[in-house]
Amino acid sequence: LIHLNPSLQNTFGVVWSGDEALKRPLFFGDPTEEQKRELAEWEKRLDIARERGVYDGDVVHAGMSPTIFRMAPLGRTARDAVLDAVRSGKVGFNTSLTLAFRLSIRGIDGIGLGAESFKLAVEKEPITGLLAMTREQVDQVDAAAPGVVAELGLYVLDRTAVPPGK
């Protein structure tokens, strides 16, 4: 049982939906109606885990530990910088997700990047002028877990615009 309380103010942990420690159903080819239902149920279970911050045996395989991404909610300055970059056309939608991820990430527990413990490296990000994870490191993360940067970038942006869920 893993507790990762979500927070509107403080750093919180979140698990990527593609983590192999999660019980996400895997299908080959086009899913049948039954498989679509199974997938929808899985997505609801993951939503509940993220909303409540409780990852139990319903979502995590026994004996496995998911990688935990430690993220901070974007403050007003960071949020406005990302939104302004999009509105002014300096960045497209996908880049805005990467930007949100880089500005929000504070640490990663248990990612297989070769190092025993992941050390966050930051640089001044040229579009926003704010400190963010380096480009090199974000590329490493995306190579180790393809899709995680866009998914969690969107997760952070969604939470910043309007607090999520119920």
Place this chain on the structure above:
Amino acid sequence: VIEGARLLPWLQEAVRREPAAYRHFADCNHCKETMTVENRRTLGCGFLTGPVGAPAGKPEGYDGPQLTVCIGYSTSLPEVIEASRARWWAEKGQLTVWCDGDLPTPGLRLVIEEMDGQANAAVSHSMKESRKQGAS
């Protein structure tokens, strides 16, 4: 979170007035222990996957947006509890202290504002009801 933030003050008022009637909505563990899954499904329980019924537990006097999930689920979300604690400090002008010297995030501010407005409405409704009962 925003739904839970709107409803928490109403649930607190309802529990104060009628604790027995609202116990299931104020304590999800108690509800899970005493209700069948089918009953919880008809109440719009947020812990269940698959189709659920129209959410139950709308408190008397609340005229905000429709509930999308049982009031017990939304009001017990960790961020709603967090915002409720932050609001206590904000009322004393000490929100920055609660935030360890940082500025509150836009999300936290929005949730506190929503909760505060609904808390005023819930107390006002309770006072009106008390006056009505006193007059009759």
